[in-house]
Amino acid sequence: MADSLLFNPRTYDPAHFDPETRRLLRATVDWFEERGKRRLLEDYRTRAWLADFLAFAAKEDLFATFLTPASAAGREGQRWDTARIAALNEILGFYGLDYWYAWQVTILGLGPVWQSDNAAARARAAELLTQGEVFAFGLSERTHGADIYSTDMLLEPDGDGGFLATGSKYYIGNGNAAGLVSVFGRRTDVEGPDGYVFFAADSRHPAYGLVQNVVHSSKYVSEFRLERYPVAAEDVLHTGRAAFDAALNTVNVGKFNLCTASIGICEHAMYEAVTHAQNRVLYGRPVTAFPHVRRELADAYVRLVGMKLFSDRAVDYFRSAGPEDRRYLLFNPMTKMKVTTEGEKVIDLMWDVIAAKGFEKDTYFANAAVEIRGLPKLEGTVHVNLALILKFMRNHLLEPVDYPAVPTRLDAADDDFLFRQGPARGLGSVRFHDWRPAYDAYADLPNVARFREQADALCEFVATIAPDEAQSRDLDFLLSVGQLFALVVHGQLILEQARLTDLDRDVLDELFSVLVRDFSGHAVELHGKDSATGAQQAWALGAVRRPVVDEARAARVWERVEALSGAYEMAP
DSSP: OOOTTSOOTTTOOOTTSOHHHHHHHHHHHHHHHHHOHHHHHHHHHHTOOOHHHHHHHHHHTHHHHHHSOGGGOSSTTOOOOHHHHHHHHHHHHHHOHHHHHHHHHHHHHHHHHHTOOOHHHHHHHHHHHHTTOOEEEEOOBTTTBTOGGGOOOEEEEOSSSOEEEEEEEEEEETTTTOSEEEEEEEESSSOGGGGEEEEEEOTTSTTEEEEEESSSSSSOEEEEEEEEEEEOGGGEEEETHHHHHHHHHHHHHHHTHHHHHHHHHHHHHHHHHHHHHHHOEETTEEGGGSHHHHHHHHHHHHHHHHHHHHHHHHHHHHHTOBTTBOTHHHHHHHIIIIIHHHHHHHHHHHHHHHGGGGGOTTOHHHHHHHHTTTGGGSSSOHHHHHHHHHTTHHHHHHOOOOOOOOOOOOSSOOOGGGGOOOOSOOGGGOOOOOSHHHHHTTTTSHHHHHHHHHHHHHHHHHHHSOOOTTGGGOHHHHHHHHHHHHHHHHHHHHHHHHHHHTOOHHHHHHHHHHHHHHHHHHHHHHHTOTTOOHHHHHHHHHTOOOOOOOHHHHHHHHHHHHTTTTTOOOOO
16 A cells, blocks of 8 residues: 555645646656656766756646746636645656756746736746746856855946846856846946846847856756846846845745755655665565664654655745744745755665665666755755754744644645745744644654653753853854754644644654654764853753654554555656
């Protein structure tokens, strides 16, 4: 019987969506399955551009349906619906990150457009989507990276109300083929933030020079250069501080997609890894008979389930967000940082089991082991997102406020707030509901209770021996604290989603045994930091806990893992 917690193309039926969404998701799965594994791997090896996939997407009107908000829609069914976007992320990640990447950078490229009041640009983008075009997000530069304060894309007034843009951009996905590139720059005649400009460029224009693909991949991560590119008034998307906000708010929208892509990668790799291990005989015994192998595969499985639970619940907060409810600003970097690094752990655990098999050219796993590394490093590093998460720690742990309960959001609604998030500041004023009731609901599970002890200890740490002024400048120390806080938030949303979905209690308790170990590990790391005080060191060792062992529970969870053997294999 197929595991209901993991995506399986053989049994996939997204019946919780409307009929057209359901049809498009299933059609995407069928397209990949009909192409087969041999073609999938060959295109990855030869770094073939994704023309056939983009032709399929254009034929089915896939991007236009999923990425046109209702405010720009030209037909029924078009909307920006984070729940179904997340579902497609998972599918594309399952078959290959190259396909997901072309879709992801299209989302980023559209962000400044859908946030803009420029009606002509919005209409142009909607039409390009209908034509099956892809988009690009021209923010990063070779010298400055994503330091948008220092952009060298310069716009010189042309004397007729427009500009001539000159400069280079780097790490720009789809820069080889985008019908519209949202480009960030600054005016030469205006100093400071008022000089920022976001404008729309066309990669086919003679003044747009494609320099190179900076990676050896089907993902076209371009370097391009504009040389006196004419920017008319109708090409300007944002000016001044609004351009800066549009850049950060676009990243808020886009980086959420990394978590579900990571989940898809891990799911496909897990079917391969468990099937191989279960059928591999060493010293007269199946590999899965060895206790350390069972532990590693079971840990990988429950970590993957945790990734899915957290991400599914985060969707609800995204879709329910508004000017008075900005909790998504914490859960968003959590999906980007925590879920994607969990994905790396899942792959590493399985790779330790299948060993040399993970390098073989006829496996999806060999691709997954490479591609899973990229997701924690896109849209801001792990360190950048951990530092962002820390801004919310005191309010989240110690100063909760009342909010109405957020329901599961699978309704066919348009998530329009994502394109009117407003100024990208004021994070210290964001408030949260009480995290404790999620834990209280499962207080009878031994490892949830044990982890709750650690979470309460972290509250004591923040209230009594929080980093002082000097430590607040020691990012190395702060990041250790951030890892501990991230685990509490991770566990909270997992528990909320577990209750909404009536998750198997054995799986949940086994997952929390892993989180108890993780918290203990990060506490020991904090203990060893150069700037940790004596009180903080003593606290760190006092926060270490041993998970509650239950062999019968572990055996029942192992049965679920073992059942993945042969449950799915992509057609040749």
